[in-house]
Amino acid sequence: MGWEYYRSFLAVLTEGSLSAAARKMGITQPTVGRHVSALEAAFKQVLFTRTPSGLVPTDAANALKGYVESMQSTAAALEREALSQEQGVQGTVRVSTSEVIGVEVVPRALARLRREHPSLKVELMATNRVQDLLRREADIAIRMSPPRQEALVARKVGHVELGLFAHADYLAERGMPAAITELETHALIGFDEETPFLRAARAKFPVWSRDALTLRSDSDVAQLAMIRAGCGIGICQSALARRDERLVRVLPDAFSFLLETWVTMHGDLRGSRRCRAVFDALVKCMQDHIDA
Amino acid sequence: MGWEYYRSFLAVLTEGSLSAAARKMGITQPTVGRHVSALEAAFKQVLFTRTPSGLVPTDAANALKGYVESMQSTAAALEREALSQEQGVQGTVRVSTSEVIGVEVVPRALARLRREHPSLKVELMATNRVQDLLRREADIAIRMSPPRQEALVARKVGHVELGLFAHADYLAERGMPAAITELETHALIGFDEETPFLRAARAKFPVWSRDALTLRSDSDVAQLAMIRAGCGIGICQSALARRDERLVRVLPDAFSFLLETWVTMHGDLRGSRRCRAVFDALVKCMQDHIDA
DNA sequence: TCTTTTCCATACAAAAATGTATAGCAGATG
DNA sequence: CATCTGCTATACATTTTTGTATGGAAAAGA
Structure with missing residues (x-):
């Protein structure tokens, strides 16, 4: 079975239609269609249900997706390597x-x-x-x-340290919490979605429950921006906070993570x-x- | 860059000549040669030095070997999966x-x-x-x-237990060692080549040094055959030894590994x-x- | 409701890839 | 020393693959 067909197969899988896949690959729609048909013939099973709006992958096609993705990333890495093999760093x-x-x-x-x-x-x-x-x-x-x-x-x-930080302006207005329990009355910045890491962290610091958070974002960067803007108290790498002298460590003894x-x-x-x-x-x- | 070329490239790499690669792939030698040339043109570097006895890979080609091998094994896995997707276990x-x-x-x-x-x-x-x-x-x-x-x-x-074993006939002739130190006078069966595992094991049981071994083989199976044939004392899975009632455990308390x-x-x-x-x-x- | 746009499928022409045949070369073998 | 066998490289014919053009069908928008 020719590997070339797999490229078309993956393109159809990700683009959702023969035409879009053909555009992306720089070939024509009939060609992509023929490749898919050839695969279906070889594997003796239907890989896509044809609709007027595109091709919808069957379970069989989805089961093969991981393989062709792996081949694609490997091929891309190969080309990076091959195209950089001249003298010097390039x-x-x-x-x-x-x-x-x-x-x-x-x-x-x-x-x-x-x-x-x-x-x-x-x-x-x-x-x-x-x-x-x-x-x-x-x-x-x-x-x-x-x-x-x-x-x-x-x-x-080495270890990156995580700590609680807030902007000096925020602390001037709302006061510096003196104990973990006082955090409940503050504007807390944290994650929206649960992840294994967060569950582990929560076991150690129950205060940091999802409900207690008043400002949630799944983006670390956005959280950092909120801390810098004085929105509230959030978790941040100490090394990053040190760059901005107006960011102040909160409860340094009670809350510290080493990664x-x-x-x-x-x-x-x-x-x-x-x-x-x-x-x-x-x-x-x-x-x-x-x-x- | 077409993935199809990579197949030919890998075949040449493993077979050592255009002709052999072509035979293996079921295509002709000029085709394989063209594929290799196309890759060399695309990557702007020589991948093989042509000799009358075949193609010798350059360093550049060897650097790419791992990638195409990875692609090949992935493609093979894909086909196994695709060709088994009908009903039932097949x-x-x-x-x-x-x-x-x-x-x-x-x-x-x-x-x-x-x-x-x-x-x-x-x-x-x-x-x-x-x-x-x-x-x-x-x-x-x-x-x-x-x-x-x-x-x-x-x-x-669970855990597989490794122990020292010998055939009853061997022990009848040479006697059962009563302590670890007595092993020095026996015919010991073990590995020839050093591996990280063996170094770790040796740290625990210094008697089992390479020089002390009189019968060496890098094949576990061959070692097991030697033990069964009464050649000497060797390491063997207890569960395997139990199958042959004439295999006797040696120094069960002093030597035991759990894997x-x-x-x-x-x-x-x-x-x-x-x-x-x-x-x-x-x-x-x-x-x-x-x-x- | 009609138009427009998108999609897939098909027939035919063009292009590209493959196969065939052969020449040339180096090493092994008698 | 001649012969044989393996290899690569090239010219030419053939096959295969691809592209072009077009038709039909379903959804989106006026």
């Missing part, structure tokens, strides 16, 4: 970080990197969804949990100059961030 | 186990499975090299270490009838083995 590197790190910390490192290596390109995926390095969704990742996968180059850069921080990279990229350069720069950047 | 499942488990334990489970599901095919990879489930090198794996990868269905089936045993499967296969059936059968098989 080519494209995909970096995956959490939202806050990607917005607040990494950019300064990238600026310096780009000055040193003008032909280096970096794709920054600032998302809290954990990317899979083994599936080549990214080349390098900065994560707050130790790597569970083998075959990775991993460097522990192990790792920079990880696929083992195969050990010999890749461009990835090694970005990896080293990110390690240094994170260490500077933590030590700041 | 299709192909790839199972990866250690050598001993694959040879001594699993086959009986497979026999029963095949009786219950005649149209089920199983590929058994009995190798001590750890297969990567995320890369789809196998669908299901039985491993002696807890899974370090997320997105896996994992079932702990956590896990059956693991890629999370995407949770809904796959054939994989679920094999998974359940293997879990039961391993539990029976351990409890025996």
Whole structure:
């Protein structure tokens, strides 16, 4: 079975119609249709139900989605590697970080990197969804949990501390809470959605229940903006808060979290100059961030 | 860049010549040659040095090998899944186990499975090299270490005990050692090559040094055969030794290892009838083995 | 209700990929 | 030393794949 068909299959799966898939791939709609038909013939099953508004995947097609996605990300990584194999540090590197790190910390490192290596390109995926390095969704990742996968180059850069912070203006108006229980009367900023991490955190600090929060956002960055704007009290990396002298630590003794921080990279990229350069720069950047 | 070229590229890489690759893929040598040339043109670099005896990969080509291998195993897994999506338990499942488990334990489970599901095919990879489930090198794996990868269905089936064993005939001739130190005068069976596991084991039982071993083999199965043949004293799973009443435990109190045993499967296969059936059968098989 | 837009499917022409045949070369073999 | 066998590279014919053009059908908008 030719691999080329799988590309069309994935495009139809993600685009939802033969025409859209064809546009995206730079080929024509009949061709995509033929590819899908060829797959259906080979697998002896219907992969899409045809409708006038597009193709709707069957269960069988959805069961195959993960495989072709994996192939696609691997192929993309292959091309990044192949197109960067000339002398010097050049080519494209995909970096995956959490939202806050990607917005607040990494950019300064990238600026310096780009000055040193003008032909280096970096794709920054600032998302809290954990990317899979083994599936080549990214080349390098900065994560707050130790790597569970083998075959990775991993460097522990220390602990990021989380604390409660608020803007000085807010505290001047509402007063500085003296104990955890006083938080109930304050404007608390936190997450909207439940995640395993949040449940674990809540077990340690019951005050931080979803109902107690008056300002909710699923975006760390938005939460940080709210803290900076003096909306209330929220959780923030101490190292980030230190940058803004008007942000004041709240209840430093009662509330503190330490997150192990790792920079990880696929083992195969050990010999890749461009990835090694970005990896080293990110390690240094994170260490500077933590030590700041 | 068309994925189809990558297939040819990998075939040349593994076969060593355009002609051999073409034979393997069922196409002709000029076609494979054109594919390779197309890749070289696209990547603007030489991937192989042509010789009269074949194509020798350059460093650049070797750097890309891992990617295409990953794509290939994923494509193979996709086809296994696609060709097994009809009703009932059928299709192909790839199972990866250690050598001993694959040879001594699993086959009986497979026999029963095949009786219950005649149209089920199983590929058994009995190798001590750890297969990567995320890369789809196998669908299901039985491993002696807890899974370090997320997105896996994992079932702990208990502990396999390792002990020292010897054949009754050997012990009758050479005597039963009464203490660990007496092992030095015996014929010891063990591994030839150093592995991280062995280094860890040695730290606990210094007697088992490489020099002390008189019969060395890197194959667990061969070691087991030597023990059964009365060659000497070796390490063996207690559950396996129990099957042969003429195998006698040596120094049961001084030497005992417990290995956590896990059956693991890629999370995407949770809904796959054939994989679920094999998974359940293997879990039961391993539990029976351990409890025996 | 009619028009417009989007979609898929099909027939036919054009383009691209593949296969065939062959030449040339190096090493193994008698 | 000649022969044989493996390999790659190239020219040419063929097949396959792709693109173009068009028809029909369903949904969105006037």
